[in-house]
Amino acid sequence: MxxxxxxxxxxxxxxxxxxxxLLMVFTTAECEPDATPAQRAAHxxxxxxxxxxxxCVDKAPEELAxxxxxxxxxxxxxxxxxxxxxxxxxxxxxxxxxxxxxxxxVKRVEAGEFGGLLPFNPAGEVVxxx
Numbered sequence: 371m372x373x374x375x376x377x378x379x380x381x382x383x384x385x386x387x388x389x390x391x392l393l394m395v396f397t398t399a400e401c402e403p404d405a406t407p408a409q410r411a412a413h414x415x416x417x418x419x420x421x422x423x424x425x426c427v428d429k430a431p432e433e434l435a436x437x438x439x440x441x442x443x444x445x446x447x448x449x450x451x452x453x454x455x456x457x458x459x460x461x462x463x464x465x466x467x468x469x470x471x472x473x474x475x476v477k478r479v480e481a482g483e484f485g486g487l488l489p490f491n492p493a494g495e496v497v498x499x500x
Contacts, residue, residue: 376437376494383431391459396451397421437494
């Protein structure tokens with residue numbers, strides 16, 4: 371099964387034999403204060419910029435009905451976001467281990483280390499980052 375939408379990821383996580391936790395970092399794209407006029411124009415057109423984490427959360431797949439429910443929860447919890455980065459954590463894990471992994475995920479996003487992460491746009495569609 372290909373993952374093209376967040377709901378595909380949710381279905382795959384639910385189908386696993388081991389318990390799953392979905393780790394998620396919601397980000398926004400910002401323009402650096404020292405950006406050039408060309409960089410500012412590109413950012414205004416929806417390209418470029420720097421991703422800044424806004425909030426993070428972990429959820430068991432059973433806690434989410436679908437992407438629309440997650441998006442509504444995110445709207446209620448924080449500011450508008452541009453990209454959602456996700457990773458899955460398999461097996462039984464403690465709350466402290468989940469928090470440690472969320473912290474690591476936030477640091478990876480801040481550093482631009484996206485390998486192994488699935489990015490989704492606000493419509494729940496997978497985004498290719500090149």
